[in-house]
Amino acid sequence: MGLLAKLIIAILVICFLILVAFFGRLPALRNTPIAWLHRLIWVKIPGAVLAIDNRLTGGRLTSSVGRFFTFMLHDKHPTILVFFLLLLTVGEVLYLPGAWPRLSTLNQVLGAISIVLPYWFLYKAAYTDPGIITPANHARHMSHYPYDFTLYHPGAVCRTCLLLKPARSKHCSVCKRCVGRMDHHCVFINNCVGYGNQHFFLLLLLTTAWLTTYGAALGWTLVRDSAVARTSNDAFRLWKPSRMPWEHYFLLLMVGIQDDVGVGSVTLLATMTNPMVWALLGYHVYLIWAGTTTNESMKWSDWKIEMDEGCAFKRALNPENPSQQQRSRDFTLEPAWTRWPVEPLQILVRTDDGHPPHRDSPYGYGEWERVWSLRDVENLYDIGFWDNLTDIMVKDYSFRAEGKGRPPRDDDDAGVFGDEEADVEGYGHRDSRGGGGSSSSGGNGNDKDLRRAHKERARRSKKPNMPTVAGIVNAAT
Ligand SMILES: [Zn+2]
Numbered sequence: 001m002g003l004l005a006k007l008i009i010a011i012l013v014i015c016f017l018i019l020v021a022f023f024g025r026l027p028a029l030r031n032t033p034i035a036w037l038h039r040l041i042w043v044k045i046p047g048a049v050l051a052i053d054n055r056l057t058g059g060r061l062t063s064s065v066g067r068f069f070t071f072m073l074h075d076k077h078p079t080i081l082v083f084f085l086l087l088l089t090v091g092e093v094l095y096l097p098g099a100w101p102r103l104s105t106l107n108q109v110l111g112a113i114s115i116v117l118p119y120w121f122l123y124k125a126a127y128t129d130p131g132i133i134t135p136a137n138h139a140r141h142m143s144h145y146p147y148d149f150t151l152y153h154p155g156a157v158c159r160t161c162l163l164l165k166p167a168r169s170k171h172c173s174v175c176k177r178c179v180g181r182m183d184h185h186c187v188f189i190n191n192c193v194g195y196g197n198q199h200f201f202l203l204l205l206l207t208t209a210w211l212t213t214y215g216a217a218l219g220w221t222l223v224r225d226s227a228v229a230r231t232s233n234d235a236f237r238l239w240k241p242s243r244m245p246w247e248h249y250f251l252l253l254m255v256g257i258q259d260d261v262g263v264g265s266v267t268l269l270a271t272m273t274n275p276m277v278w279a280l281l282g283y284h285v286y287l288i289w290a291g292t293t294t295n296e297s298m299k300w301s302d303w304k305i306e307m308d309e310g311c312a313f314k315r316a317l318n319p320e321n322p323s324q325q326q327r328s329r330d331f332t333l334e335p336a337w338t339r340w341p342v343e344p345l346q347i348l349v350r351t352d353d354g355h356p357p358h359r360d361s362p363y364g365y366g367e368w369e370r371v372w373s374l375r376d377v378e379n380l381y382d383i384g385f386w387d388n389l390t391d392i393m394v395k396d397y398s399f400r401a402e403g404k405g406r407p408p409r410d411d412d413d414a415g416v417f418g419d420e421e422a423d424v425e426g427y428g429h430r431d432s433r434g435g436g437g438s439s440s441s442g443g444n445g446n447d448k449d450l451r452r453a454h455k456e457r458a459r460r461s462k463k464p465n466m467p468t469v470a471g472i473v474n475a476a477t
């Protein structure tokens with residue numbers, strides 16, 4: 001087998017593995033070879049190995065292999081980051097020596113910038129604090145977003161970090177810490193994508209998508225020039241001329257690729273990985289447009305199931321009549337000030353039995369209304385595409401007019417919660433803290449329905465292979 005054939009097979013295998021890893025769990029591809037292969041690699045083969053080992057050694061071999069797999073899948077390690085770096089670097093080492101002398105000065109300058117940027121943003125995305133929540137910066141994280149009483153209810157405490165969970169935050173099971181506006185844990189950067197580094201992650205996707213597009217486009221012009229020069233066939237174009245027979249076209253293409261195997265094979269690799277990178281970028285732009293995160297899109301999918309089952313109910317958070325006392329807020333659980341321009345107007349809860357919650361349950365006024373569709377619920381975190389984008393690109397941007405309170409700073413003693421010392425157990429007994437619980441509902445925060453909703457969500461989040469459309473693309477990233 002010639003070198004070229006081996007290279008092409010290697011490229012196809014790399015592309016296919018990336019494709020399976022990215023898209024193997026997409027529900028849309030459920031009954032396709034990609035999903036079967038994903039199952040084969042992640043479920044069937046490990047299962048078969050385990051069964052054989054149980055027979056032969058009583059499971060001694062697999063207990064160490066199992067530890068290895070647990071480590072690979074659930075621990076923080078840079079294996080995929082190194083793979084990504086190698087793919088970039090080896091590609092450039094193979095491509096540049098042949099291509100560089102043939103490029104115009106403009107393309108050399110543009111090319112140099114295009115090569116450097118993904119490395120820079122990879123470094124920034126991997127090594128910037130993604131928004132780890134600590135006791136010192138907790139008040140600031142609380143001030144970023146109000147609770148929407150839909151995906152995030154006040155009062156939830158992270159059992160590991162022992163901190164009140166700010167709205168939109170999530171505990172990362174790989175990094176073992178809570179992260180503000182957590183999107184997902186990305187193995188390509190070996191870091192969470194969150195409040196602190198999501199802009200770098202997006203720029204990494206954008207510059208990588210650009211690099212593969214630009215590299216492939218330049219590569220194909222070089223391949224064409226080589227083919228034309230080698231065969232003196234001026235009629236050859238990359239877009240097959242209509243009068244040229246297919247065999248002839250492929251032959252010329254092969255001549256062009258073989259002229260410099262490095263340039264040719266990397267051009268092929270860039271062409272084939274390019275759509276995947278753009279698809280991932282497109283998915284993240286879609287999330288920004290929808291004002292949500294990968295993590296939240298899974299929560300919304302959970303709500304969709306509740307709604308289909310008729311177990312989701314909503315009502316107004318404040319009384320309809322403005323003369324009535326508005327809902328009182330417990331500032332030991334909710335931020336007194338956020339930089340977000342909108343406040344929640346509704347509360348959404350689920351019940352186990354499909355009956356509406358009790359009328360007197362804490363939070364909200366009036367009758368509970370069954371919700372059948374996601375369209376009937378507002379997404380508090382969607383304030384329009386450009387503002388959503390600003391929220392990601394400009395850190396700590398204040399969407400509020402000046403003068404409405406002040407943002408808390410790190411180590412802010414008189415911060416949102418008064419005493420930072422507030423023992424975590426206190427959060428569990430919110431009614432005992434009294435915090436303004438004046439309305440019949442306000443203080444007695446321990447709503448059974450809310451708790452059930454939290455528990456149910458916690459249970460669901462552990463369920464593998466959730467039928468969620470959104471978010472799964474990132475399960476592998
Ligand atoms: Zn945590």
Ligand SMILES: [Zn+2]
Nearest residue numbers: 172175185192
């Ligand atoms: Zn993480």
